[in-house]
Amino acid sequence: MSRHALALLTWMIIVNIVATDSRPLAQTSPAEDTLIKKARAIHEKAINLDTHIDFAPSDLTGERNYTQRLETQFNLPNMIDGGLDALFFSIYVGQTREAQNPDAFTAAGYERAYKLAVEKFDAVQRFTREIAPDKIELALTAADVRRIHAKGKKVALMGVENGYPLGEDVARVKEFYDRGARYLSLTHNGHNQLADSHTGERDGWKWNGLSPLGKQVVVELNRLGIMIDVAHASKGSMMQIAALSKAPIIASHSAARALCDVSRNMDDEQLLALKKTGGVIQVFAYSSFVKTTKPDTAERSAALATARKEFNLPSPTGPGQRARFQAALKALPAEQFAQYEKKLAEIDKEYPGDPAVTLKDFVDHIDYAVKLIGIDHVGIASDFDGGGGVVGWNDASETFNVTLELVRRGYTEEQIEKLWGVNLLRVMDEVQRVAKDLQK
Numbered sequence: 145m146s147r148h149a150l151a152l153l154t155w156m157i158i159v160n161i162v163a164t165d166s167r168p169l170a171q172t173s174p175a176e177d178t179l180i181k182k183a184r185a186i187h188e189k190a191i192n193l194d195t196h197i198d199f200a201p202s203d204l205t206g207e208r209n210y211t212q213r214l215e216t217q218f219n220l221p222n223m224i225d226g227g228l229d230a231l232f233f234s235i236y237v238g239q240t241r242e243a244q245n246p247d248a249f250t251a252a253g254y255e256r257a258y259k260l261a262v263e264k265f266d267a268v269q270r271f272t273r274e275i276a277p278d279k280i281e282l283a284l285t286a287a288d289v290r291r292i293h294a295k296g297k298k299v300a301l302m303g304v305e306n307g308y309p310l311g312e313d314v315a316r317v318k319e320f321y322d323r324g325a326r327y328l329s330l331t332h333n334g335h336n337q338l339a340d341s342h343t344g345e346r347d348g349w350k351w352n353g354l355s356p357l358g359k360q361v362v363v364e365l366n367r368l369g370i371m372i373d374v375a376h377a378s379k380g381s382m383m384q385i386a387a388l389s390k391a392p393i394i395a396s397h398s399a400a401r402a403l404c405d406v407s408r409n410m411d412d413e414q415l416l417a418l419k420k421t422g423g424v425i426q427v428f429a430y431s432s433f434v435k436t437t438k439p440d441t442a443e444r445s446a447a448l449a450t451a452r453k454e455f456n457l458p459s460p461t462g463p464g465q466r467a468r469f470q471a472a473l474k475a476l477p478a479e480q481f482a483q484y485e486k487k488l489a490e491i492d493k494e495y496p497g498d499p500a501v502t503l504k505d506f507v508d509h510i511d512y513a514v515k516l517i518g519i520d521h522v523g524i525a526s527d528f529d530g531g532g533g534v535v536g537w538n539d540a541s542e543t544f545n546v547t548l549e550l551v552r553r554g555y556t557e558e559q560i561e562k563l564w565g566v567n568l569l570r571v572m573d574e575v576q577r578v579a580k581d582l583q584k
């Protein structure tokens with residue numbers, strides 16, 4: 145089946161499954177009902193924590209914000225529907241390579257990046273303190289997460305994606321800690337002043353791992369009690385961080401390279417090194433890093449574009465676009481939806497495409513990591529609004545499907561709780577404990 149037909153079909157099946165909360169559907173078997181019931185009970189009890197969600201400060205303002213069902217993959221209504229309890233907002237600042245932006249690694253470039261990071265910190269603070277304090281609260285420790293969750297509120301945390309906005313000032317690590325950062329990745333895509341990025345496999349290396357400044361930052365992160373995130377780092381940087389860090393490290397959103405061979409993912413040696421620190425890989429549901437698929441042929445792309453135009457649907461490619469596409473698709477009246485589906489079936493027959501990346505492909509990565517490094521070192525992340533595209537978990541409202549698939553594969557309640565948050569919170573506690581020791 146083609147990616148689009150499958151996407152639609154699976155989406156409809158999942159909508160049906162999730163809708164069986166109170167009344168069983170005719171097509172589900174008693175065994176299936178029991179499974180769903182069991183999964184629901186586990187999902188409701190666990191602290192379901194997602195370690196990586198991107199956002200734009202413009203989606204956290206007074207007029208337009210996540211209390212509304214925006215066309216984003218993540219927002220509070222989706223979070224509530226999917227039974228997601230806690231999330232790390234990504235304080236992400238992108239960077240260009242030196243060649244593309246001559247002042248990128250000068251005072252002016254750092255200042256620009258710093259201002260963008262501060263804008264994001266402020267947006268999360270404003271959202272949790274002024275816009276929706278009755279619904280969501282900022283956590284600074286694992287104990288906060290447990291406390292806020294226990295009183296029935298949603299939990300927000302902050303993680304910094306890219307150390308670029310730190311500039312060359314190690315003191316800024318403390319400033320970011322004070323602003324609420326509880327994890328920080330040294331790099332994003334492209335090398336920076338702190339470390340090499342995974343993109344060096346294509347572009348060549350700058351530091352062969354960490355820069356001297358990057359090593360100082362690792363020490364400072366340990367001292368303050370900020371989890372070190374190795375997502376986006378090169379293997380060299382990651383292995384050096386694992387060796388240098390006095391506390392467990394995390395990969396806030398990464399996947400297994402053995403199943404999807406891209407430089408952004410972690411190979412077995414890296415996973416074992418991460419385990420040795422006591423850390424956790426938060427396996428992420430970004431289709432391009434879950435499974436490599438062949439791109440559509442020009443004919444198929446053109447036919448799909450024409451169909452979308454006919455039904456007034458936006459293009460689903462590009463960051464954030466998938467969510468807009470999904471929202472527009474969901475908004476189609478039933479009759480038009482059926483017509484669009486028919487059209488897709490015709491296109492699939494004439495110009496077949498590669499199969500879609502599904503929830504099962506995603507959970508395969510969890511299985512793989514659990515078998516290699518153990519249930520205590522694996523967790524879950526979505527990368528919503530920066531990624532997505534996994535059929536079955538393509539926005540926060542579909543979060544229950546992950547638990548259901550884990551139950552289907554025989555994971556126990558205790559194991560699922562570990563995957564959904566217990567492991568990450570353990571690391572957070574441990575990082576804090578190490579920091580206290582180091583500060584003595």
Ligand SMILES: [Zn+2]
Nearest residue numbers: 305376397530
């Ligand atoms: Zn990322």
